[in-house]
Amino acid sequence: MTYAQRLSIIVALDSYLILVAVFFGFQFVQEAALTVYTFEMLVISSLSLLIGHHLFAHIFHVYKQVWAYTGVRELFSLMKTFVCSFLFSMTMLYLFVQTWPFRFLFIVWLFHVLFIGASRMASRLFHDSAKRLQEDKERALIIGAGSAGTIIVRQLQQSSEVHIEPVAFIDDDKTKHKLEIMGLPVLGGKENIQTAVVMMDIQKIIIAIPSKSSHTLKGLYKECVATGVKTQIMPEMEQILKGTHALNQLRDVQPEDLLGREPIQLDTSRLSAHLKGKTIMVTGAGGSIGSEICRQICVFAPQAIVLVGHGEFSIHSILLELKELYEGSISLxxxxxxxxxxxxxxxxxxxxxPDIMYHAAAHKHVPLMEISPKEAVKNNIIGTKNVAEAAHEHGVETFVLISSDKAVNPANVMGATKRFAEMLIMQMGASSETKFVAVRFGNVLGSRGSVIPIFKKQIEKGGPVTVTHPAMTRYFMTIPEASRLVIQAGALAEGRQIFVLDMGEPVKIVDLAENLIHLSGYTTDQIAITFTGIRPGEKMYEELLNQHEKAQEQIFPKIHIGHALDGDPYVLNRFIHEFDMMSDDQLRQALFSAIESRDLLSEQMKREEETLANEEKSLVLRNG
Structure with missing residues (x-):
C-alpha cells in the first residue's frame, strides 16, 4: 500500500470517528440541545473539530506513524492533537456565535479521544496477536528488571526478526517483586530462577544487566546453568556507548565473563596527552594482541599508525577495519x-x-618452540634486537616490549627467549635516550593458540576435552585487558621497567574446561574431561615476578612495577653470535645459561657489596 492510499484511509476513518463522536455527544446533551444549542452551533462545532483534528494531526506527524508500533510517544502526539483541536473548535465557536457550548464540546472531545485512541491501540494489539499466532517463539526469562531489561523487552516484543517472547522478569530488588513491568510479572530474586523456568516453561534466559560485575555474573550464571536452559547476555555498556553493539544484540556467555576480576581502568587524560597527535608503530599488528592495541590507540587520536606484520592477510584485515572507522582522521x-x-x-x-613503538610480534606457542628452538631465538630474540636497535638508532621516544609470564623462571624455550629479550632491552635502555620497558601478562583468552578454541573444537566433536594435569593453573586475561595494560605502560614508562598486571587469582585449567562445557550447553557427564600429562616445557603454575624483581609499589591501579634485571652483556652477546652454529640441545643449554647469568651476576654483586660493607665496617672500628 502506498503512502497516499494509506493516508486517504486514515483520514477517512478519523473523519468518520469524529462525526460519530459528535453524534454521541449530541445524544448525551439532546434535551439541552433543543433549548440551548442551535443547528448553526452544532455545524460549526463539527466542522471546526474535524478541520482542527486533521490540521494538528498533520503538524504533529500523527499520519506518519505506524500503528503497529504505537507506544507512549505516539499516544502523546495524539493527545496533543486532541487538545489542540478542542481549543481550535472552541475558538471558532466564539468567533462565529460568541458562545462556548462547553458541556457539548467536552463530551464530544471525550468520545473523540476514546474512538481514535482505541483505533490506534486496536491496531497495535491486532498486530501483536497476529505475530504471536504466526510465529513459534522461544519463551524467555529476563534477568534484570531495570532500564536495560525493559528496553530489551520492548525491542523483543516489537521485532519481527527475533523469535523470542519475553514472559517474566527476575530481579534482586525486593521492591519490584510481585509487580508487573511492561505487562510481565517480576517473579522474585535469583534464588527463584529455577522455579520460574519450570513454572513459566522457559526456553531461554537473557541476562540484561549491562553494568554487572564478574562476581555478580558468576553467581547468576551458576543459577542459570542449574536449569539446563540456554543462557545469553546483553552487550557491555562500553560496547553499547561506543556503538559497536546494539542493545538487543544478544551473545552467549563467554569464559572471560566469568574470570571474576574487574576490568582495568585507563588513565584516559594521561593516555590522551601521551598518544594524541603522535606517530605509533605496532609490530605484529595483525595478531590478536597487536590488532587490539591498534584499536585501543585509535580512540586517543594519534596522527598515524604504522602497521607492521609478516602475514599479509591479517595486516589487510586490521587495515580495512581501522579504515572504515578512522579514515580521514588517522593516517594508516x-x-x-x-x-x-x-x-x-x-x-x-x-x-x-614513530614516537612510540609497541613490539607485539613473537612466536609464543610453547610446544612448537620446543620443537623449533632456533626459530624461537630468531624471532623472539634477534627480531626484538633488530626492532629495539632501530628504535634506539632513530630516537624513538618509548619502546614497549610485549612479554609473558612464562619469562619468569622459564621452564621452556619460548619463556627463555622472552626472558632474554627483556634482558636485551633493559641492557640497551641503560645507554639510550629511548625509554625501554616490558609488559608481562598471563594467558590471553581468545588469542591465537589459546586453550579456548582447542576446547571448543573438542566439545563440538563430542569430547573428550583434554587437560594436561588436574592441578595445573594459569593466569588469564582478556585481549582488551592485555592491550590496555600495554598502552598504559607506554604512558607510565620512565625506562628500564617491567610492568605487571594484578591478575587476581590463577585459574585451574580443569575449571576453565568445565565452564566451557557448561557454556556450550552440556554437562561433564555428556562431555568427559581426560588428563594427558604435562607436555615438554610446561610448568604446573606460572609466576609474574621472580624473587629478584619483586616490588610492592603499585604505580597505577592493578599495575605493579618490577625491578629491571640485567644479564651479563658478554654472555648475552656471545649467545647471539654463536646460537646458529649450535645443535638444538646445545642451544637450549646455552640459552638457559645466558639468562641465568643474571642470577650469577646478582649473587656475585651481592657478595662484593657484602665484602665492601665489611671492609668499611672494619675500617671504622680500627679508626674508632
Missing part, C-alpha cells in the same frame, strides 16, 4: 615485513619516525 601505513630483517626494520623506523 601497512608494512609487510619480517622483524628478523634488520635493515628493513631500520628502514621502516627511519621512514616513518
Amino acid at each position: 601505513y601497512p608494512q609487510i615485513a619480517d622483524i628478523q630483517d634488520k635493515q628493513k626494520m631500520s628502514d621502516i623506523v627511519g621512514q616513518f619516525q
Whole structure:
C-alpha cells in the first residue's frame, strides 16, 4: 500500500470517528440541545473539530506513524492533537456565535479521544496477536528488571526478526517483586530462577544487566546453568556507548565473563596527552594482541599508525577495519615485513619516525618452540634486537616490549627467549635516550593458540576435552585487558621497567574446561574431561615476578612495577653470535645459561657489596 492510499484511509476513518463522536455527544446533551444549542452551533462545532483534528494531526506527524508500533510517544502526539483541536473548535465557536457550548464540546472531545485512541491501540494489539499466532517463539526469562531489561523487552516484543517472547522478569530488588513491568510479572530474586523456568516453561534466559560485575555474573550464571536452559547476555555498556553493539544484540556467555576480576581502568587524560597527535608503530599488528592495541590507540587520536606484520592477510584485515572507522582522521601505513630483517626494520623506523613503538610480534606457542628452538631465538630474540636497535638508532621516544609470564623462571624455550629479550632491552635502555620497558601478562583468552578454541573444537566433536594435569593453573586475561595494560605502560614508562598486571587469582585449567562445557550447553557427564600429562616445557603454575624483581609499589591501579634485571652483556652477546652454529640441545643449554647469568651476576654483586660493607665496617672500628 502506498503512502497516499494509506493516508486517504486514515483520514477517512478519523473523519468518520469524529462525526460519530459528535453524534454521541449530541445524544448525551439532546434535551439541552433543543433549548440551548442551535443547528448553526452544532455545524460549526463539527466542522471546526474535524478541520482542527486533521490540521494538528498533520503538524504533529500523527499520519506518519505506524500503528503497529504505537507506544507512549505516539499516544502523546495524539493527545496533543486532541487538545489542540478542542481549543481550535472552541475558538471558532466564539468567533462565529460568541458562545462556548462547553458541556457539548467536552463530551464530544471525550468520545473523540476514546474512538481514535482505541483505533490506534486496536491496531497495535491486532498486530501483536497476529505475530504471536504466526510465529513459534522461544519463551524467555529476563534477568534484570531495570532500564536495560525493559528496553530489551520492548525491542523483543516489537521485532519481527527475533523469535523470542519475553514472559517474566527476575530481579534482586525486593521492591519490584510481585509487580508487573511492561505487562510481565517480576517473579522474585535469583534464588527463584529455577522455579520460574519450570513454572513459566522457559526456553531461554537473557541476562540484561549491562553494568554487572564478574562476581555478580558468576553467581547468576551458576543459577542459570542449574536449569539446563540456554543462557545469553546483553552487550557491555562500553560496547553499547561506543556503538559497536546494539542493545538487543544478544551473545552467549563467554569464559572471560566469568574470570571474576574487574576490568582495568585507563588513565584516559594521561593516555590522551601521551598518544594524541603522535606517530605509533605496532609490530605484529595483525595478531590478536597487536590488532587490539591498534584499536585501543585509535580512540586517543594519534596522527598515524604504522602497521607492521609478516602475514599479509591479517595486516589487510586490521587495515580495512581501522579504515572504515578512522579514515580521514588517522593516517594508516601497512608494512609487510619480517622483524628478523634488520635493515628493513631500520628502514621502516627511519621512514616513518614513530614516537612510540609497541613490539607485539613473537612466536609464543610453547610446544612448537620446543620443537623449533632456533626459530624461537630468531624471532623472539634477534627480531626484538633488530626492532629495539632501530628504535634506539632513530630516537624513538618509548619502546614497549610485549612479554609473558612464562619469562619468569622459564621452564621452556619460548619463556627463555622472552626472558632474554627483556634482558636485551633493559641492557640497551641503560645507554639510550629511548625509554625501554616490558609488559608481562598471563594467558590471553581468545588469542591465537589459546586453550579456548582447542576446547571448543573438542566439545563440538563430542569430547573428550583434554587437560594436561588436574592441578595445573594459569593466569588469564582478556585481549582488551592485555592491550590496555600495554598502552598504559607506554604512558607510565620512565625506562628500564617491567610492568605487571594484578591478575587476581590463577585459574585451574580443569575449571576453565568445565565452564566451557557448561557454556556450550552440556554437562561433564555428556562431555568427559581426560588428563594427558604435562607436555615438554610446561610448568604446573606460572609466576609474574621472580624473587629478584619483586616490588610492592603499585604505580597505577592493578599495575605493579618490577625491578629491571640485567644479564651479563658478554654472555648475552656471545649467545647471539654463536646460537646458529649450535645443535638444538646445545642451544637450549646455552640459552638457559645466558639468562641465568643474571642470577650469577646478582649473587656475585651481592657478595662484593657484602665484602665492601665489611671492609668499611672494619675500617671504622680500627679508626674508632
